[in-house]
Amino acid sequence: MELVEAIILSVLAASTPLLIAATGELVTERSGVLNLGVEGMMIVGAACGFGGAWLTGSILIGALFGIIAGMLMSLIFALMALGLAVNQVATGLALTILGVGLSGLIGAGFVGERITPAIHLHIPGLTDIPLLGRVLFGEDAFVYFSIALIIGVWWFLYRTRAGLILRACGDNHVSAHALGYPVLRIRTLAVMFGGACAGLAGAYLPLAYTPFFIPGMTAGRGWIALALVVFASWRPGRLVVGAYLFGAVTILQLHAQGWGVGIPSQFMSALPYLATVIVLVLLSRARTGGSTAPAALGTVFVPDR
Amino acid sequence: MQAYQRMLDPTPNGLHSGESPLLRTVGLTKRYGDFLANDSIDVDIWPKEIHALLGENGAGKSTLVKAIYGLIQPSAGEIRWQGDQIVLSGPSEARSRGIGMVFQHFSLFDNLTVAENVALGLDGKESFKDMSARLEQVSKIYGLPLDPRREVWQLSVGERQRIEIVRALMQDPKFLILDEPTAVLTPQEADQLFIVLERLKAEGRAILYISHKLEEVKRLCDTATILRGGKKIQTCNPRLETAASLARMMVGGEIREVKAAAGRQTTIPRLVVNDLSLAPDEAHGVRLEHISFELKGGEILGIAGVAGNGQDELFAALSGERLAKDPGTVVIDGIAAGHFSITKRRKLGAAFVPEERLGHGTAPRMKLSENALLTGHAASGMVHRGFIDTAATLKTVDQATETFDVRKAKRDPEAASLSGGNLQKFIVGREILRNPAVLVVSQPTWGVDAGAAAVIRQALLDLAAAGAAVLVTSQDLDELAEIADRIAVMFHGRLSEPLATRDATREKLGLLMGGSSLEPKEAAHAVGA
DSSP states (O other), X not given: OHHHHHHHHHHHHHHHHHHHHHHHHHHHHHTTOOOTTHHHHHHHHHHHHHHXXXXXXXXXXXXXXXXXXXXXXXXXXXIIIIISOOOHHHHHHHHHHHHHHHHHHHHTTTTTOOOOOOOBOOOTTTTTSTXXXXXXXXXXXXXXXXXXXXXXXXXXXXXXXXXXXXXXXXXXXXXXXXXXXOXXXXXXXXXXXHHHHHHHHHHHIIIIISSSOOTTTTTTHHHHHHHHHHHTTTOHHHHHHHHHHHHHHHHHHHHHHXXXXXXOHHHHHHHHHHXXXXXXXXXXXXXXXXXXXXXXXXXXXXXXX | OHHHHHHHOSOTTOTTTTOOOSEEEEEEEEEETTEEXXXXXXXXXXXXXXXXXXXXXXXXXXXXXXXXXXXXXXXXXXXXXTTEEEOOOSHHHHHHHTEEEEOSSOOOOTTSBHHHHHHHTSOOOSOHHHHHHHHHHHHHHTTOOOOTTSBGGGSOHHHHHHHHHHHHHTTOOSEEEEESTTTTSOHHHHHHHHHHHHHHHHTTOEEEEEOSOHHHHHXXXXXXXXXXXXXXXXXXXXXXXXXXXXXXXXXXXXXXXOOOOTTOOOOSEEEEEEEEEEOOSSTTOOOEXXXXXXXXXXXXXXXXXXXXXXXXXHHHHHHTSSOOSSGGXXXXXXXXXXXXXXXXXXXXXXXXXXXXTBTTTBOTTSBHHHHHHHHHTTTSSOEETTEEOHHHHHHXXXXXXXXXXXXXXXXXXXXXXXXXHHHHHXXXXXXXXXXXXXXXXXXXXXXXXXXXXXXXXXXXXHHXXXXXXXXXXXXXXXXXXXXOSEEEEEETTEEOOOEEGGGOOHHHHHHHHTTOOSHHHHHHHHHHO
């Protein structure tokens, strides 16, 4: 019983940064921009987030630092890929390389320092319910926020006019421009939202997951978030499934290795990727038709004026 | 003297006495670098008027309407709306003033629903639900039925245009711009559109109508303004002009007449298709069903039909981009080739010109000589022991340039740098110079101006006269009537029996293009006789 609860808790903790980063990237890609710099924005968010919390002693300020850092990184991307119409793939990869180096520089002073991690919710009575109490009512604020975020993004994309315009930009930027929508401004905002989410996802790691900063601590989570968006066929609902599934298999295979299951550890480590790919491919097979990817994804747009 | 008066008074019947123009451009000029796309153009648009805007490609029609719709800012000159000078910040301001536009290349979003597409063209002041209800109402009033919940990719071209028109009408525009609205419609669909336009005119709206089809303009429009090379040539009453006189004003000279060689002989069958069926290879593709025809040397077979009825799929099956399971379904010069690759088919003497010039017909960023090599490497002696004979590829470019009057800035430029018409002349020329036994060509003159179109059509006729079998797919019925010996129609992946061109009236073709069969009518005819 105790073990099951512990496993569920660690699954949520492992999945949350993936969900936050992937949600941001989903919005970016839905506007038609492919930002491959998620890993770079995350790692800078992690360094700045930890720095903010360490200097002020406030987790909230640390999270804000992470958000702002991710947003500033994404502005570099927006300037290059949208303002100057540089190839988006190259710009995104460069942003990751820049981010990895920059975070090492920023974080150099903090390595080895510790902070008090984000506190978990405690509602007397509710949190003490066996098995589900701590899972539902004993999480840190990031977990609740990530769930609110993805619901909010779903509502925004499918229930608001602004969301419709954003999806329209991703489907056909020439038409959107012809109808008079400011394609580049909308995309810049979407890229900034993606950057803010990536920064927050990065900051989650030293603020809640492990209470210290080490260089390269995102360990490829940005790339996984990118892949999740694709495998979730750019749909928020499937993104939740994918993120939690990936987190769950990651944790389970760790426990399985601990129990001494006779499967090579390399295969076990690959299992989360395999499971996520298979499930999301099966999900996307059931689609009714139409294109899954935003049709204008990754294409350069220069308005004629 | 008469012409002079027409210039002074565009509407000789004095319809507008006492009124002022709804929209007026005064010296409107748009400059792109050194290039003058519009050179001080004055146009008056009156209420209750269908005003045609005529001109060849590159004459400046699109630039002018984009400026009127606020998509681009004019470099000089002004736009007056109901007498007042206006500067449009963008299309939404144009829309809010009562200017609507239906684009030639539809400004629709394939993966959004009809209602969402319409919502994007409105200002969003009403709720989505109210808007959907109003959409159904407007589409019913004007006889333009639409299902708001369907996604655009599921719809036919005619239905897509309906979305554009309904979207424009929902803003209750005083002035509506239509950019080549009938280019993609069957004759019957076009007739329905004309009824809608006449009705809009009767309601007091003004319409600016861009078209290449001069007969249509003569029938529908009250006034015509002709542009050439960015300048206004004349404003006239198209009903008092002939199609030939309008064409002269557009081109600035006589258009070379296309002539078939007298006494063309048909020889043995060179391209035979036997019961070809093929499943689509992509989500929105068309299934080819039991297609059969026989094409003799010296003969041109035209395939008509609304775009998206399987023409692309048929082209892919004939060219070898897609292989048939049964080799006997495609026979080239007596050899079963259904399972042959493109290169093998080329070696049998077949040549192919796809519809899309850039990306399919040529690699846009490669030079013309390299593009010549791409289709000619198998059968034209451009490669020796695996090495490219650069001189031979350049020679092909020079020959095509000379024979087909391809105009370009230098000897061997990138394909993308040529204008549409010149690139099309090069692509057709590249294949014809190989002296093919069978030529399959798709939309040979799509988006090509009248002069270049005449050159290309003549080349196809000459090729047939020399004994080749030519298959032409086109949406332009006039073009097929001009060059084809027989015309068949594609609808939903099926090909009709070919009709001899002299029997293929617009009505008959239109019925076939809409999916009706000709039999009931002919049966009735038989009863009558």
